[in-house]
Amino acid sequence: MAPFTSYMQEALREARAAADRDETPVGAVIVDPARDEIIAAEGNRTREMNDPTAHAEVLAIRSACAKLGSERLPGLDLYVTLEPCPMCATTISFARIRRLYFGAYDPKGGGVEHGPTIFNQPTCHHAPETIGGVSETDAAVLLKVFFGSRR
Amino acid sequence: MAPFTSYMQEALREARAAADRDETPVGAVIVDPARDEIIAAEGNRTREMNDPTAHAEVLAIRSACAKLGSERLPGLDLYVTLEPCPMCATTISFARIRRLYFGAYDPKGGGVEHGPTIFNQPTCHHAPETIGGVSETDAAVLLKVFFGSRR
Numbered sequence: 001m002a003p004f005t006s007y008m009q010e011a012l013r014e015a016r017a018a019a020d021r022d023e024t025p026v027g028a029v030i031v032d033p034a035r036d037e038i039i040a041a042e043g044n045r046t047r048e049m050n051d052p053t054a055h056a057e058v059l060a061i062r063s064a065c066a067k068l069g070s071e072r073l074p075g076l077d078l079y080v081t082l083e084p085c086p087m088c089a090t091t092i093s094f095a096r097i098r099r100l101y102f103g104a105y106d107p108k109g110g111g112v113e114h115g116p117t118i119f120n121q122p123t124c125h126h127a128p129e130t131i132g133g134v135s136e137t138d139a140a141v142l143l144k145v146f147f148g149s150r151r
Numbered sequence: 152m153a154p155f156t157s158y159m160q161e162a163l164r165e166a167r168a169a170a171d172r173d174e175t176p177v178g179a180v181i182v183d184p185a186r187d188e189i190i191a192a193e194g195n196r197t198r199e200m201n202d203p204t205a206h207a208e209v210l211a212i213r214s215a216c217a218k219l220g221s222e223r224l225p226g227l228d229l230y231v232t233l234e235p236c237p238m239c240a241t242t243i244s245f246a247r248i249r250r251l252y253f254g255a256y257d258p259k260g261g262g263v264e265h266g267p268t269i270f271n272q273p274t275c276h277h278a279p280e281t282i283g284g285v286s287e288t289d290a291a292v293l294l295k296v297f298f299g300s301r302r
Contacts, residue, residue, distance in 0.1 A: 051213055052222045052245035053204060062202050071203045086269055087241035090262070094203035094238065108274060111241070115274035116267030118237060123259060123266035 004079070004101055007031050008135040010041055011079045011103070014056060015142050018043030025142045028056035028080040030064040030073065033098070039076065040064040056080060057088040061095045072096045081139035083132060086111030089118035092128060099129040103139030155230070155252055158182050159286040161192055162230045162254070165207060166293055169194030176293045179207035179231040181215040181224065184249075190227065191215040207231060208239040212246050223247045232290035234283060237262030240269035243279060250280040254290030 007029055014027025023044040030040040042059035046052055057080050064073055077099040078092060083106040090111075092100060102112070111118045112130060119127035158180055165178025174195040181191040193210035197203055208231050216222055228250040229243060234257040241262075243251060253263070262269045263281060270278035 046222050050216045050220055050222045052216065053209055053213065053242055058204055062204060065201045065203065069201055071197050071201050085241060086262075086267065086272075087238050087245065090236060090238035090241070091204055110274070111237075111267075115272045116237065116262075116269060118267060121237075121266045123261070 003033075003036065004131075004134060007038070007077075007079045008081070008101060008103060010038060011056075011081050012135065012138055012142070014041050014043040015081045015139065018045070018056070019142065019146050021045070021048060023047055025146045026056045026080065026082045028060040028078060030060045030097075031077045031079065032075070033077050034075065039067060053087065055085065055088050057084050058091055061091055061097075065095065074098065077101065078128070079134070081135075082106055082143065083110035083112050083114065085109050086116050086118055090124075093118065093124055093126045096126050097128045099131070101131045101134045103134055104136050104143065105132060154184075154187065155282075155285060158189070158228075158230045159232070159252060159254060161189060162207075162232050163286065163289055163293070165192050165194040166232045166290065169196070169207070170293065170297050172196070172199060174198055176297045177207045177231065177233045179211040179229060181211050181248075182228045182230065183226070184228050185226065190218060204238065206236065206239050208235050209242050212242055212248075216246065225249065228252065229279070230285070232286075233257055233294065234261035234263050234265065236260050237267050237269055241275075244269065244275055244277045247277050248279045250282070252282045252285045254284070254286050255294065256283060256287070 019025035040063035170176035191214035232254040
């Protein structure tokens with residue numbers, strides 16, 4: 001398995017754990033590619049934490065920043081099962097993430113390939129390399145099953 | 152003094168306290184207009200907390216959500232000394248803030264009137280009423296002095 005596929009599998013594991021907590025099933029991991037090491041792994045916790053910012057990406061970035069004692073994470077990569085929203089995309093830019101891998105595309109709420117396309121804005125000071133559609137089907141099925149079961 | 156001006160004075164107080172901590176001088180307060188009451192007041196703490204999401208607006212929203220035990224704050228207003236960035240604007244939308252009052256306009260980093268103009272996106276599900284330029288000069292002078300003293 002290519003390394004980026006196995007890291008996305010870890011993110012998918014976090015997404016499934018989020019679904020088990022009755023949270024929107026999105027998971028994220030932060031990886032140090034130079035050391036082939038996961039620095040942080042988180043899933044959504046907006047309901048549990050009563051915090052609209054507790055998306056998987058934000059929690060993973062905050063956790064990695066706390067571990068490394070820095071508000072920036074240059075050289076690190078982020079894997080997330082769903083296209084980041086504009087809040088998360090801006091956070092990814094602020095944190096100077098090197099490369100963003102995401103799973104399913106999100107036409108309704110995404111902020112990378114859809115909506116405000118944050119990284120294309122002239123006011124965006126750092127854009128990560130971005131690779132979308134990684135393990136896209138797995139991520140999309142997880143969301144579909146979750147929202148399907150709530151109707 | 153009109154109520155909205157006095158709430159902005161509180162936000163400016165938080166901004167000055169942030170400058171004293173060597174943080175970018177931006178302050179925010181969350182107000183319950185029905186009860187004429189401040190629910191949360193915060194200033195930037197990105198350096199202190201090693202957290203790129205620790206903008207005044209995000210901290211104030213997290214604090215108010217924690218106090219009220221809800222991830223949404225409908226009916227509440229946010230006062231912030233600077234035009235919110237795209238991360239904060241999206242957070243404000245997620246939190247269902249009723250009305251946003253901001254001080255100085257931010258052509259370089261703002262996400263409300265500039266850059267991705269988050270609330271105008273078709274993918275934005277809640278846009279607060281927005282009033283910009285409140286006590287604009289006070290907020291702008293504070294930022295100018297802070298950044299001027301660092302050159």
